[in-house]
Amino acid sequence: MTTTAPPRAVEDDEAAVRVGPVSVPRAYRFELVKQFSQWRIRLLVLACWIAPALFVAAVSQQSTLPTDTLFGRWMHATGWAGPLVVLGFSGTWALPLLTSVVAGDVFASEDRLGTWRHLLVAVRSPRRIFAAKALASLTVILLMLVGLAASGSVGGLLAVGNRSLVGLDGHLLSPSHAAGEVFLAWACVIAPTLALAGIGLIGSVALGRSPMGLLLPAVAALVMQLAQMLPLPVAVRMALPGYAFIAWNGLFTAPGQTKPLLIGIVISLLWAVLATLIAYLLFLRRDFTNLTHDNSGRRAVITGFVPLVALAAATVAAIGLATPSTGSGIDRPKVEASLSTVFGHLYRMQTAELNRPAVTEAQLRVSAACDKGGDRTDDEGAGNDWRCVVTWHLPGVQVAGTAVYQLDITSDGRYVADGDGPKEVNGYFQVRTAHGDAPNPLWQFDGNVELLHTSSKGQG
Structure with missing residues (x-):
């Protein structure tokens, strides 16, 4: 005796076969929801939009100013000095740490929770999973960066006022000119932030549950800061993406010293593209059935950073040949x-x-x-x-x-x-x-x- 499946069951099976991978926009929205469902992300975003304004307003009312910080001595004179002080602190500490928390954990969180199998079954495309996660982490990082810039500016303007700013060569910038340069300076640090985010993606993909994946962008930023303090040739320091975090100083001179800034932005974007590509290839080659992949992950990090080292060497040679940068640059x-x-x-x-x-x-x-x-x-x-x-x-x-x-x-x-x-x-x-x-x-x-x-x- 033979049995036949009900017509409805056959139609459901055929529909299941026809279902393709989830689209990137839909997966992106899902990843954004997952990001903002974490209490630490919500807390950090809120802090980025509130803390700089409170800090700038409080310091601007003090008798003692942070004169050891660039533009700190002018916080009593104009509201546009406050966001530049916040920018100097953010490039050194805040943005590397924020990038670590977001990009360095976007893939590792699935390892800790053991949800890779469910995600792969739901989306059915590792490529789209990577794209959605990378875009979601980038969105959160940019939201934090915009919050830092907007909050610092609002706090300074409310506490001090929209007044002229003294540039690094002593010339006076009108309030409108100062506003444009401040926002341009904040826009310029997007490129090195993307470079650190790419490094964070490498650590998050390759190291998984290991805490080193979370710390990788912060460690890389610290190494770059130490390199900027050493008496290295200008070509070596400019070949690192961290140089763009300080090269915005040249915007506040007349004429502007934009050549080092443009070099820093281009190199940072090259690092961002290459690091993201490395993370993408590592993700596609990863064995999701192996729950203990830490050793292979460490080897993948080492292998993945070889192209970045080669890129640094190539940019050092290119800058050395194209510019007079063999010495310190200071005479x-x-x-x-x-x-x-x-x-x-x-x-x-x-x-x-x-x-x-x-x-x-x-x-x-x-x-x-x-x-x-x-x-x-x-x-x-x-x-x-x-x-x-x-x-x-x-x-x-x-x-x-x-x-x-x-x-x-x-x-x-x-x-x-x-x-x-x-x-x-x-x-x-x-x-x-x-x-x-x-x-x-x-x-x-x-x-x-x-x-x-x-x-x-x-x-x-």
Whole structure:
């Protein structure tokens, strides 16, 4: 006796056979829901949208400012200094850690929960699973980054106001110009953040439940920061994606020092594409039936980072051949030219504060004579032993004015000039004006040396 299946059951079986993989948009929405269902993700997103505003508003009302941070000394003067202080902290600590929590855990969470079998059965396409997870993690990271930028800006504007910002060469940026440069600086750090996210995807795919997969982007960022502090050639430091986290400084000079920034962005995007491609290939080759794949995962990480090392070597060679970047990029003529420019701009600002007759940079004819460490060392490279004497001229005055500065220059070209007299020019942190005491712009100020700019060694 034979039996026949009911027509309805046959139709269901045929429909099951015809069902294809879930589309990427649908899988992406599902991954977004999974991301925001985690309490730590919701808490971090909320913190990114609230904490910077509270921090900037609180610091802007304090009498002591973070003068060791770039633009920190101007937080009382303009609301646009606050988001730049937040940007400096985010590039060093916040963004690497946030990237680790999101991209470094997007695949590893499935290993901890043991849900790979269910996900593969539901989506039926490893390629679409990877695309959905990568896009979801990228969305969360960008949402956090936008929150940091928007929150810091709103906090600064509400606490201080929409006022002009002093650039790194001493020139004054109008409020609208400052706003554009601040948002452009935040946009520029998207590229190195994507590079760290790609590294996080590699660790999350290859190392699975191991905590090292979660820490990989933070560790990579820390190594890059240490490399930026070492006296390495400019080509080596620019070949690392972490350089783009600090290269936005050049946007706040006139003319802008955009060449190092563009190099940093391009290299960061190359790292992001290559790291994501490596993570994708590792994911497609992974054996999901083996629940203990940690050893093979470690080998995969080592193998996966070989192309990144090769990319770094190739970019070092390309930058070295295309630019004058074999040394530190910091020498006496560059320091003297930068210091003269900043002093000339800030002297005019002090002149306006004291209600003196206005002068121009051409009339001042500012020059500087700098020396590093005395006669025993060459006048080049980073260090806190730079000593400079600035000279300027006033119309109708026969005797030239002079002022002494001690400079602390870091390897990325940023320096802090500390006035060392005379007192009425730069020896005290305040100047007496007709409306009371005001901050002295010539007492301490920040500057920036363009590392890729060529200079004549015989100048000075």
